[in-house]
Amino acid sequence: MTQQKKTILSGMRPTGKLHLGHLVGALENWVALQGEFQNYHLIADYHALTTNPETADIYANSIDMLIDWLSAGLDPEQSPMFRQSQIKEHAELHLIFSMLITTARLERNPTLKEQVRDLEMENIAYGHLGYPVLQAADILLYKGNVVPVGEDQLPHIEITREIARRFNALYPSEPPVFPEPEGKITKFARLTGLDGKRMSKSVGNTILLSDPPEVITKKLRTAVTDPQKLRKGDPGRPDVCLVFSYHNKFNPAETAEIRTNCESGALGCVDCKLRCAARIGDALAPMRERRTHFEAHMDDVRDILHSGELRAKEIAQATMHEVRTAMRIG
Numbered sequence: 342m343t344q345q346k347k348t349i350l351s352g353m354r355p356t357g358k359l360h361l362g363h364l365v366g367a368l369e370n371w372v373a374l375q376g377e378f379q380n381y382h383l384i385a386d387y388h389a390l391t392t393n394p395e396t397a398d399i400y401a402n403s404i405d406m407l408i409d410w411l412s413a414g415l416d417p418e419q420s421p422m423f424r425q426s427q428i429k430e431h432a433e434l435h436l437i438f439s440m441l442i443t444t445a446r447l448e449r450n451p452t453l454k455e456q457v458r459d460l461e462m463e464n465i466a467y468g469h470l471g472y473p474v475l476q477a478a479d480i481l482l483y484k485g486n487v488v489p490v491g492e493d494q495l496p497h498i499e500i501t502r503e504i505a506r507r508f509n510a511l512y513p514s515e516p517p518v519f520p521e522p523e524g525k526i527t528k529f530a531r532l533t534g535l536d537g538k539r540m541s542k543s544v545g546n547t548i549l550l551s552d553p554p555e556v557i558t559k560k561l562r563t564a565v566t567d568p569q570k571l572r573k574g575d576p577g578r579p580d581v582c583l584v585f586s587y588h589n590k591f592n593p594a595e596t597a598e599i600r601t602n603c604e605s606g607a608l609g610c611v612d613c614k615l616r617c618a619a620r621i622g623d624a625l626a627p628m629r630e631r632r633t634h635f636e637a638h639m640d641d642v643r644d645i646l647h648s649g650e651l652r653a654k655e656i657a658q659a660t661m662h663e664v665r666t667a668m669r670i671g
């Protein structure tokens with residue numbers, strides 16, 4: 342008897358072209374999990390409104406992100422990709438779930454506390470508070486068993502589990518409508534931005550997956566290194582150097598030699614950065630090639646999105662039918 346695949350729901354807010362941090366922190370993992378799990382990939386355009394209510398670029402950004410997903414190797418046949426806003430059941434389930442959790446519980450959410458610190462309380466929208474509730478609806482609409490997340494997102498998965506438990510207890514059915522999903526910690530640590538801070542397009546410290554080799558080289562020249570190594574000949578400390586962390590990821594075959602020559606001073610930072618830029622350029626070359634193909638076939642990209650949305654809608658409607666039946670509001 343063939344065992345049914347577990348379901349994974351993962352998504353990103355559409356911020357346009359993706360960067361190395363997205364690749365290492367999420368996308369590579371998503372591609373690796375294809376086949377083993379049934380994956381659904383959400384373009385979280387409603388979630389994007391939490392931090393930016395402007396929508397002029399939201400469609401273009403969604404398409405740009407979708408092209409990066411496809412270029413990185415996500416297979417639309419195996420893994421439907423769709424916009425949250427096009428599946429109205431997300432909003433409906435979010436509304437029902439919002440009745441099943443207290444504001445006190447949501448106020449204890451550590452990511453909300455961070456936002457309060459960054460934004461001041463008077464700038465916190467209702468959507469910030471309800472963010473994990475909408476996320477719970479995203480996951481449970483597809484009966485996600487597994488959610489690939491960074492450690493900082495684990496509290497949100499815990500809220501999803503609590504909501505699933507509460508729903509199943511209040512509205513019992515056999516089998517229970519919702520699974521209690523588990524967070525699957527993404528294997529790789531985050532890549533730091535070129536300035537040594539968290540990688541973010543708004544800060545301008547990223548290398549984009551679509552950057553051509555000359556742009557990668559130009560950007561990498563600005564990367565921070567070991568502050569104690571001022572010139573070639575000075576001994577360096579690879580373990581505190583950002584560029585070395587990029588070598589670790591994109592140039593594993595040469596890291597031992599680079600470590601030795603950095604520590605002895607034989608290798609200068611300029612040469613080291615050029616080598617690193619070349620390896621990153623090589624690693625991204627197949628993705629750039631696929632992006633060029635998709636950009637020349639935009640009708641195919643739109644068809645992929647449309648087909649993903651039809652498939653997602655079918656699952657979402659079936660779940661909402663179960664939800665309404667269990668709640669006797671069918």
Ligand code: SF4
Nearest residue numbers: 577582584603610613
């Ligand atoms: S030589 Fe390379 S690893 Fe060493 S400090 Fe410079 S950039 Fe970093």
